[in-house]
Amino acid sequence: MTEFYCIITDKGLSKLANAKISGNSTILTQMAVGDGKGEYYNPQAEQTKLVNEKYRFDINRIYIDVNNYKQLLIEGSLPDVVGGFFIREIGVFDNEGDLFAIGKYPVTYKPSSESGSGKDIYVRMGLLFSNAPNTIMYMNQSSAVASIDTVETMLEQLNHNDLKDAQGGKKNQYYHINALEHGTFLALLELLSEENAGKNISVGSDGKGFSLSSSMDEISQSIEEMAGNVIKVKKSFSIYKKTITGATSFSFDLSEIGEIGNDKVITIELFVVMSGVFSITMPANISWVNNIQPLMNKAAKYLLAFRSFDKGVTWITNIQARWT
Numbered sequence: 001m002t003e004f005y006c007i008i009t010d011k012g013l014s015k016l017a018n019a020k021i022s023g024n025s026t027i028l029t030q031m032a033v034g035d036g037k038g039e040y041y042n043p044q045a046e047q048t049k050l051v052n053e054k055y056r057f058d059i060n061r062i063y064i065d066v067n068n069y070k071q072l073l074i075e076g077s078l079p080d081v082v083g084g085f086f087i088r089e090i091g092v093f094d095n096e097g098d099l100f101a102i103g104k105y106p107v108t109y110k111p112s113s114e115s116g117s118g119k120d121i122y123v124r125m126g127l128l129f130s131n132a133p134n135t136i137m138y139m140n141q142s143s144a145v146a147s148i149d150t151v152e153t154m155l156e157q158l159n160h161n162d163l164k165d166a167q168g169g170k171k172n173q174y175y176h177i178n179a180l181e182h183g184t185f186l187a188l189l190e191l192l193s194e195e196n197a198g199k200n201i202s203v204g205s206d207g208k209g210f211s212l213s214s215s216m217d218e219i220s221q222s223i224e225e226m227a228g229n230v231i232k233v234k235k236s237f238s239i240y241k242k243t244i245t246g247a248t249s250f251s252f253d254l255s256e257i258g259e260i261g262n263d264k265v266i267t268i269e270l271f272v273v274m275s276g277v278f279s280i281t282m283p284a285n286i287s288w289v290n291n292i293q294p295l296m297n298k299a300a301k302y303l304l305a306f307r308s309f310d311k312g313v314t315w316i317t318n319i320q321a322r323w324t
Contacts (some may be wrong), residue, residue, distance in 0.1 A: 003104070004103070004105060004106055004177060005043075005103060005104055005208050006043070006101055006102065006103030006104075006125050006126065006127055007043055007098050007101065007102060007103070008044045008045070008100065008101045008281070009045050009046070009047055009100060009101060009308060010046050010096075010289070011048060011098050011099060012026075012098075012099070012101055013045075013101065015094065019272055025152075026091070026094060026100070027094055028062055028074065028092055028094050028095075029058065029093065029094060029099055029235040030056055030057065030058055030059060030060055030092070030093040030127070031056070031057055031058075031074065031076040031090065031091065031092050031093070031123065032050055032053050032054075032055065032056040032057070032090070032091045032092075032093065032263045033050075033053070033055055033078065033087045033089065033090050033091075033105070033110075033123065033190060034050035034051060034052045034053040034054050034087070034089040034090075034091075035052050035054055035085050035086045035087065035088055035089070036051050036052060036088035036089045037051055037052045037087070038086075040088055040104060041089075041104070041263075043075065043089070043102040043103060043104055044102075045156060045269055046097070046098060047053070047102055048099050049091075049099055050089050050090075050091050050099075050102070051089060051279050052089075053083045053085045053091075054110075055075070055086075055110075056079060056087075057076055057078060058076065059074060059075070059076050059092075060075045060076045061075045061143050062074050062075075062121035065126070068128075071126055071127065071128050071218075072126070072127045073124060073125070073126050074092055074101075074124065074125045074126075074127070075122065075124045075125075076122075077120050077121065077122045077251070078110055078120065078121045078123070079120055080112070080120050081112060081113050081114075082110065083112030083113075083114075083275060084109055084110070084111065084112050085109075085122075086107055086108065086109050086110070087105050087107065087108045087109075087110055087121075088104070088105055088107050089100070089102065089103065089104065089105055090103045090105045090123060091103070091124055091192050092125055092263055092278045093286065096191045100126055101125065103125055103127045106122070108121065109264060123163060127204065130192075135139050141197050143211045143241075143260065145167065164181075168218070169225040178253060183260060193293075195306070202280065218249070220226070223239045223240065223271060224238065224239065224240050224241070225240075225242075226240050226241065227242050227243040229242070229248055229249060229250050229251065230250075230251050230252070230253045231250060231251070231253065231270065231306075232250050232255075232256060232258050233252055233253060233254050233256070233257050233268065233270055233312055234257065234308060238269070239268075239269045239270075239274070240270050240271065241267070241269065241270075241271040241272075242270060242271070242272050242273070243273045243275065243277055244272060244273065244274045244275065244278055244280070245276070245278075246278055247278050247279040247281075248278060248279075248280050248281070249279075249280075250281065250282055250283055250284050252285075252297040252312065252315075254312045257311070260306075260311050263310075264309040265307055265308070265309055266307065266311070266312055267305070267306070267307050268305070268306040268307075269303065269304065269305050269306075270303070270304040270305075270306065270319075271301070271303055272296070272301070272302040272303075272304065272316055273301050274296065274298070274299050274301075274302070275299060277298065277299060278311055280296055282317070283315070285313065285314050285315060285316040286306065286314070286316070286317045287314065287315070287316055287317065288316075288317055288318070289316065289318040294318075296319075298322075298324075299324075300322050300324045301322065301324065302319055302321070302322050303319070303320045303321045304317060304318070304319055304320065305318055305320050
């Protein structure tokens, strides 16, 4: 037998059998660690408790191994304030307080923060079944985990390597993060969208929240060539190019704008290339600066700016430049 391993107890097997007959699920809710009274021992199926339990805690997550649907992975963490003991045994308990599974754990010292070297420790138990296990997939909402691949992807995208206090490991292992950190990761993932590609993400000056700022890459911005005459309004700053070869009537499309705060200004620039003199009609909800509509009566290049202070309901417009 492998030196370190986990087994399902007799009580656990009995509950699994009953669950299979009744069609109900076994609900696993807690884990526990112990020191084995200073010695290793081989876990026994008839055990109903650890030899010397030191700490019990809620399960972080239970899920099926993506590489083996017959293996159930159970994960949890010990906070930094708990410690001052060695870990040699581990157990999993159900919602009725019964020991469902027990394991022999590689000896690990768990310091506490009071000792001056406290740290969170993340533990995992893997259980093999003859068929896909009939258990409740449980997620403790007060804590969560993020895969190391997710974190490393974020670090790579952020070009940032200062998450030194995150506890991680090898590929396919996990960083343990608390609920606040979990919210932080979710916020970062949302910021790391295509819409914000190329922008700098920084922590607020008060250490709370994040802010976006333009990066040096935005000195050179992309111009989107317009195939039709519809100006698509987006959350991000947009520059469009339109080559006019005949009478043209422009309109706005607000379908992709989403939710925009009342304190936001929408800005769009339109680069117009006129190969001749043609009739141009602008949307009815625009107003020209100083109420003077400039003439576009020459074959030339024009740069127009549109700004809306009311989420696209009305626009103020002007020609910023004209050249040949």
